[in-house]
Amino acid sequence: MTSAIKLTDVSVIRSESVLLDRVDWKVREGERWIVLGPNGAGKTTLMQIASATTFPSSGEAKILGQVLGTVDLFELRTRIGHTSLTVADRLPPAESVRDAVLSAAHGVTGRWREQYDEMDTAQADQIIGELGIAHLAGRTFGTLSEGERKRVLIARALMTDPEMIVLDEPAAGLDLGAREDLVASLANLASDDAAPVLVLVTHHVEEIPPGFTHVLMLRQGAVVAEGPIPSTLTAANLTRTFGTDLELTVADGRYSARRVRYGRRAARREE
Numbered sequence: 001m002t003s004a005i006k007l008t009d010v011s012v013i014r015s016e017s018v019l020l021d022r023v024d025w026k027v028r029e030g031e032r033w034i035v036l037g038p039n040g041a042g043k044t045t046l047m048q049i050a051s052a053t054t055f056p057s058s059g060e061a062k063i064l065g066q067v068l069g070t071v072d073l074f075e076l077r078t079r080i081g082h083t084s085l086t087v088a089d090r091l092p093p094a095e096s097v098r099d100a101v102l103s104a105a106h107g108v109t110g111r112w113r114e115q116y117d118e119m120d121t122a123q124a125d126q127i128i129g130e131l132g133i134a135h136l137a138g139r140t141f142g143t144l145s146e147g148e149r150k151r152v153l154i155a156r157a158l159m160t161d162p163e164m165i166v167l168d169e170p171a172a173g174l175d176l177g178a179r180e181d182l183v184a185s186l187a188n189l190a191s192d193d194a195a196p197v198l199v200l201v202t203h204h205v206e207e208i209p210p211g212f213t214h215v216l217m218l219r220q221g222a223v224v225a226e227g228p229i230p231s232t233l234t235a236a237n238l239t240r241t242f243g244t245d246l247e248l249t250v251a252d253g254r255y256s257a258r259r260v261r262y263g264r265r266a267a268r269r270e271e
């Protein structure tokens, strides 16, 4: 089976700062990954490599079977869905949600004179339904809340039939209800065997949707731990990743973390 992402000894260095430090990472077809780490850990830099928008300074990055530096990046990028704020800024506010999703089929932002066939429109409606935004299809993009926009952007990314989707902090800035709606949409997507490889970046274990399978934990550009979520997402690894004593609870496939209370911290140190 070909790996969607295969990084071997990848480092990224900018202005003498080490942003990524000898990272090895393998993502296989069908897997759903969480990339977790504190501010400045190198998550966005890692996503730039994963979405073929930047090159490693050293090491080898193989994305969808292609080694970065030896292939046409433009062609490779068309096979990857990447949601980011830049795309949101380019979407005309007066565009309807349905057209905002549909126009992704032609790689454009803003519908003009393109002709869409019935397959495109049926696919757009199916994706809109799966992401729980059918009730917004006729609304204009400019009138949506932040959480609703995030789901429209994921729908756009899915519309191009990518082999992999990279979601860099999709829940940032959302209120509790909007976050929960997004987590539910992503859990739904993760459970679909036909869905592409998913990579989701977050700072918070509360944002991990059920159905995600693996986690990579980063601190100061280096991998602290990586592997299947049940064995890798532990209190000890979270503590090492975030540099503070944390405890972790899991219920119904959802995680939550908080700082260990003082008495228990002292007990932990004595162990």
Ligand SMILES: Nc1ncnc2c1ncn2[C@@H]1O[C@H](COP(=O)(O)OP(=O)(O)OP(=O)(O)O)[C@@H](O)[C@H]1O
Residues within 6 Å of the ligand: 014, 015, 017, 019, 037, 038, 039, 040, 041, 042, 043, 044, 045, 046, 203
């Ligand atoms: N061009 C650059 N030159 C020097 N340092 C840089 C450059 N670009 C990013 N950095 C630094 O590299 C580190 C990693 O940045 P990155 O954006 O990948 O982290 P992140 O984990 O996504 O952080 P956050 O969670 O805050 O978004 C940060 O400390 C950042 O300041």
